[in-house]
Amino acid sequence: MDTFALVLTILVALGFAYTNGFHDSANAIATSVSTRALTPRAALAMAAVMNLAGAFLGSGIAKTVSEGLIDTPTGSKGMGILFSALLGAIVWNLVTWYFGLPSSSSHALFGGLVGAALAGGTTVYWSGVLDKIVTPMFLSPVVGLIVGYLVMTAIMWIFRRTNPHKAKRGFRIAQTVSAAGMALGHGLQDAQKTMGVVVMALVIGGVETYGDPIPVWVKLVSALMLSLGTYAGGWRIMRTLGRKIIELDPPQGFAAEATGASIMFGTAFLFKAPISTTHVITSAIMGVGATKRVNAVRWGVAKNIVLGWFITMPAAAIVSAVAFWLIDLAFL
Numbered sequence: 001m002d003t004f005a006l007v008l009t010i011l012v013a014l015g016f017a018y019t020n021g022f023h024d025s026a027n028a029i030a031t032s033v034s035t036r037a038l039t040p041r042a043a044l045a046m047a048a049v050m051n052l053a054g055a056f057l058g059s060g061i062a063k064t065v066s067e068g069l070i071d072t073p074t075g076s077k078g079m080g081i082l083f084s085a086l087l088g089a090i091v092w093n094l095v096t097w098y099f100g101l102p103s104s105s106s107h108a109l110f111g112g113l114v115g116a117a118l119a120g121g122t123t124v125y126w127s128g129v130l131d132k133i134v135t136p137m138f139l140s141p142v143v144g145l146i147v148g149y150l151v152m153t154a155i156m157w158i159f160r161r162t163n164p165h166k167a168k169r170g171f172r173i174a175q176t177v178s179a180a181g182m183a184l185g186h187g188l189q190d191a192q193k194t195m196g197v198v199v200m201a202l203v204i205g206g207v208e209t210y211g212d213p214i215p216v217w218v219k220l221v222s223a224l225m226l227s228l229g230t231y232a233g234g235w236r237i238m239r240t241l242g243r244k245i246i247e248l249d250p251p252q253g254f255a256a257e258a259t260g261a262s263i264m265f266g267t268a269f270l271f272k273a274p275i276s277t278t279h280v281i282t283s284a285i286m287g288v289g290a291t292k293r294v295n296a297v298r299w300g301v302a303k304n305i306v307l308g309w310f311i312t313m314p315a316a317a318i319v320s321a322v323a324f325w326l327i328d329l330a331f332l
Contacts (some may be wrong), residue, residue, distance in 0.1 A: 002076065002079075004077045004203075005076065005205075006079065006201060006202075006204075006205040006207070006314055008083070009079055009082055009083045009086070009201045010201050010202075011200065011224075012086045012087065012090070012268030013086055013194055013197045014194070014221060014222070014225045015028060015090060015103075015225075015230055016089055016090050016093070016109065016194060016197070017190075017191070017194040017222055017226045017229065017276050018107070018225045018226070018228060018229035018232075019070065019090050019093040019094065019143070019229060020093065020105040020190050020193075020194070020226060020229060021048075021095045021190075021225065021226040021227065021228060021229020021230040021232065021234065022097070022229040022230065022232040023053070023096070023097050023105050023229075024105055024186060024190060024277055024278060026229075026242060029043035029044060029046075029047050029179055029182075029183070029187065030255055031175070031177045031252075031253035031256050031281075031285065032114075032176070032178075032179040032196065032253060032257070034176060034248050034253070034293050035248050035249060035250045035252075035253040036172070036298070037171075037172040037175060037250060038175070038179065038252065039128035039176035039181070043179065044230065044231050045231065046176075046179065046180060046183065047179070047182075047183040047230050047231075048183075048227040048228070048230045048231040049183075049188070049224050049227070050180050050183030050186075051184075051186060051187035051190075051223065051227045052079055052110075052187060052223045052226075053184060053187060053189065053232050054183070054184040054186065054187020054188040054189075054191065054216060054223075054224060055179075055183060055188070055191030055192065055195075055219055055223030055226065056095075056219060056223070056250075057187075057188045057189045057279075058183075058188060058192065058268060058269065059074070059192065059195070059213075059272075060192075060269075060272030060287070061188075061189060061192035061193065061268060061272055062093055062192040062193070062195040062196040062199060062214055062276045062307045063196065063272070064128075064132050064193075064196070064272050064273070064274055065109075065192070065193050065195075065196025065200075066197070066199040066200045066203070066210065067198065067210055067272060067317050068125060068132055069087070069110065069113055069114070069124070069125055069128050069129055069132070069133070070114065070117040070122060070123065070124050070125065070127040071111050071117075071122050071123035071124075071125070071141055072117075072200055072204055073120075073122055074203075074204050074206065076120075076331070077120060078204040078323060079106070079201065079204050079205070080116075080120060080327045080328060080331070081116045081117055081119075081120040081324060081325075082113075082116070082197065082200055082204065083327065084112070084115075084116040084119070084320045084321075084323040084327060085109070085112035085113040085116040085117075085197075085198075085320045086109075086197065087112070087319070087320065088108070088109070088112035088115060088116065088316045088317065088318075088319035088320025088321075088323055089105070089109040089112040089316050089320070089321045090169070091316075091319050092108040092111075092112075092312060092315055092316040092319060093108055096108075096308060096312075101291045102263055103278065103308040103309065103312045104137075104276035104277075104278045104279055104312055105111045105136060105153060105190065105276075105308065105329070106190065106276045106277075106278075107133070107276055107279070107309070107312045107313045107316070108274070108313075108315075108316040109193055109197070109248055109316070110129070110133050110231055110274075110284045110293035110311055110313060110316075111312060111314060111315065111316035111317040111320070112316045112317065112319070112320040113320075114129060114233075114313070114317050114322070115137055115316065115317025115318060115319070115320035115321040115324075116254065116317075116320040116321060118317070118322045119275060119322075119324040119328075120324055121321070121323035124131055128141065128177065132273055133274070133313075136267065136271075136273045136274075136281065137276065137309070137313075138268070138277045138325050140197070140263060140275045140276065140279050140280050140283075140311075141279045141280070141282070141283035142258065142283070142322040143263060143280075143283075144259060144279065144280045144282075144284040144287065144289060145283040145284070145286055145290075146261060146309055147259045147262070147263065147284065147286035147328035148256055148259040148286070148287025148288045148289065148292055149256060149287035149288065149291055150285065150287075151171040151255045151258060151259050151288070152251070152255040152256075152287070152288040152291040153291055155251050155254075156251075159251070168249060168250045168251065169179045169250075171249075171250035171251045171253070172180075174250075174254050175244075175250055175253050177252050178253075178257035178258045178261065179260035180259045181241070181257065181258070181265075182260050182261045182264075182277075182281065183230075185260070185261045185264030185265055185268070185277065186230075186264070186277045187223065187226065187227075188264065188265065188268050188276055189264055189267075189268055189274060189275065190226060190277065191219075191222050191223045191226045192222075192268075192274070194222040194225070194226065195214055195218050195219060195222045198218045198221075198222060201216060201261040202215075202218075203290070204278065211320070221252075240243065248285070248288075248289075250276060252285075252288045252289065252292075255282075255284075256281060256284040256285045256287075256288045257281070258288060259280075259284040259287070260277065260280045260281040260284045262275060263275070263280050263284075272311075276309075279309060279317035291324075299316050299319070
């Protein structure tokens, strides 16, 4: 296997992790920044550190990504498929970041893998895609919406006799914990996706075999790139999540973050399912906002976000397929 192709693919995978970080940094901190529980820079620094820590909490999702979605042949063709998949995911991340649309970096990656595999004529494990990707893609936002609504309803009932100003001060402090939980869950979920892709590259290159433990250096560099991207910030998307869906107050911000973090940890440890942190926190914000009154949520903005969810996988798949055909024509 050409060492240059292997190194280049790993570098592109780390580039994806970086775009994932700045694209999805808003997931962890938008609510805390919008409620002024944390300053933007403090929130980004905290999120970067917690992303790094979260990456070392498990490896089940990495295994799902590397082994359960597509069959990658060894040699230059397999490396071309993986390179094209990453390229499609990165392009879609940059497009949605430019327009401030909180789409899913995870589903951009999964769409890229499927599109490149189909273009390369290799096997797609449709049962794995359905069970591990598509089903959670539809279920996790529904769960986030419902749980967010219920958590906020419980908070409103428990603190119904508390002085509102005193309660808001307390929840502003509590948000530092809930935001840290979101960032930790983001590291647990999204750093492992990059780890899985790097492992795929190493297997294709004949350096590793499936079933081997993930090398420590793979965990470290994947986590570091995600953290660096997070610290770079994603201000466009942060405005969408923090202000455009609904104006959040500290209790609402805490409820949304606690909901999102709980769902991410539950799916990672119980089901090893790579869910989208974007989907979960956005739907949780909608559910929390609906407790105020249904029309308090700007459903027009929400509709555009949901539309972005549906087109992410096919759009990234198309870009990756075109990339593979061009690479195949030029090099393979």
